[in-house]
Amino acid sequence: MPRSIDSFNRQRLITSYFSVTLSITLVLFLLGFFCFLVLSTQKIANHFKEQVAVTILIKDNAKSADIAQLQKTLSVAAFVKSLQFISKEEAAEKFSKDIGEDFVTFIGTNPLQNAIDLSLKAEYAEPEKLGEIKRELEQNSFVSEVIYDQSLVALIHENVNRIGLITLVFSALFTFVSVLLINASIRLSIYSKRFIIKTMQLVGATRSFIRRPFIRLNVRLGILSAFIAMLLFSLSLWGIVKSYPEFSILVDAWILLWVFLGILVMGILISWGSTYFATQRFLNLKTNALYY
Template sequence: MSFNKKLGSYPGILITISLTVALFLIGFCGWIAISSKELIKYVKQNIEIQVYLERDLGKDELAAISKKIESFGFAEVKNGKPQITLTSKEQAAEIFYKDTKEDFKDVLGDNPFRDAFSVRLKEENITEDKLVLIKTEIEKIQGVFEVEYAKDFLKGIISNVNKVYKVLALIVVIFFVATLLLINNTIKLALYSQRFIIRTMQLVGATDFFIQKPFLIKGFVQGLIASIISIILIFLTKYVSTSQIDGLNLIQNNTNIVLLFVILLILGPTIGVLSTFQSIVRYHKMDLDKLY
């Protein structure tokens, strides 16, 4: 027994286009979410706390303070070396002069700056509670005058991170639900034009699987094509955006983006097959009168 693989006037192009648009929107939101996460990570990795020291400390005392800070395990480690940098008061004075072109010595007659350690923290330590703990612990060290960090800036970042993720997650869920409803309705309408072919095959003794097979294969192929097209569109969008917007390439996590593409590649055929199966099953059990 043979079956026409073209499935009559089955509107496959419409289904493929609808699924492509939906998958592109889901993938685009996913890319924005990944980029946002990487942006926050990049900002956090470049945040430092300033440990201002008492005046007139010797080299041994400075080394001891550095070792003590290192022992807490708060500092980021790069190439096996904790990211703790000493800026002497002389260096601070030079930086101030370069930035302002003002010589404070003419007014104050002395260098008002202090020696200070700049400590780059591990990303997991960039939370309000941990920063307060770090500040308290370091200020207990003998020879430390004060610990400062961009409190308001960090608070803004930390408080807004969850908001961004929640909004993006909500958008992705909305698009996903809309995709299911859209594709389900489109496939139902498409299969409606095939209802008499399905009933005719039942009458001549075709099994359910034999009837479903060409529709399911077509649903799989349509989903696969939609996934590939949406991935290409997202890749082109990413390429154009990173080439036109300075610094955007610094927050691209290629591993996560590849994972996103894999998810889209699986999601398209899965939606195509499941939606087709759900829609075609209802015609197997439908009364003849209802077919008209």
């Protein structure tokens, strides 16, 4: 009979630990996912901003030396990520391939102009800064016009700010919910040991002595849960990138390091805090209140 009781208690203890670990793991996994989204928002925004093309059209009477000097100046400019010179002949050839017809032969002349295509750094791909860059470039007498999609730039700028704010709000909300869920799981686990806590208190054990084993145990469970959550997150991210290669732009070693560090720290802090306050609550209860 004692063996069956010991076996039952051991099984119940294992089940309790498993449920706490599982709860913390799932919450930390989702919390890590939202942290990843928050940290990746800026990278995604930068990626789209850097796709904005700025084309500098050069007048036909421009001197080769002036064009070369402009290219040299732009190559070291703070706002330029990359540039490419496209001659009017190259542009005509590409356009002919696109439309499937040699339009130069058809109209008898090449109406296109020499151009320099710029790819800007993300921090400069904003409406105000692009306007300043456009005005500065058009001050060159041999520059015909500076072209970029103003409506697209404004749309990207507006949506990036909006998405960033929404993601931040949802992440903060989910972090709060995560803390509540992990706290509830740990409190439920400690609730089953409330009589042990009170018995130890009645025989003279100090509060810190009573709390210590519970904190150690649940912090260990929090660390274990954090590592399992990291593994699940890594496998999920690997599966997403494998199925949708375009999402590979989100994979950044530093972002992943911060996400994993955040998962580990949150697992430890929430487990420690929840255990501390849960044991404190039962230590403050009177003996009769333990039955309710």
